[in-house]
Amino acid sequence: MFSLPEVQKRLHQYVQVYLYTDVVPAVFQPSTPPEWNRDFQWQAFGDAQLPLYVILEPVSERQARLIAVYNEGKINDVAGFLRFLDASLTAPASRLIELPALPPS
16 A cells, blocks of 8 residues: 555655554664553554554654544555545644653663
């Protein structure tokens, strides 16, 4: 699905960020622990589904505004996902989200 040209075209308008909630690959260390990431996902979006597709607008290094959440983990409705990506480009931000910080070293 992600290799479809119409999906690729839209995804290139975004910066992709991954939140690892089970194991954080060594290449991304230091990182917040996966259990912190799971807690953050639940608290910020009210959903523990994997994967969960979220559009955020950065505000600062530690804050972002929530634009949209797409809650179909296994995407069966490609047209619906494309509408989600298109609408998110012009949708107003809703609430401010505090992003997790790295643990003290």
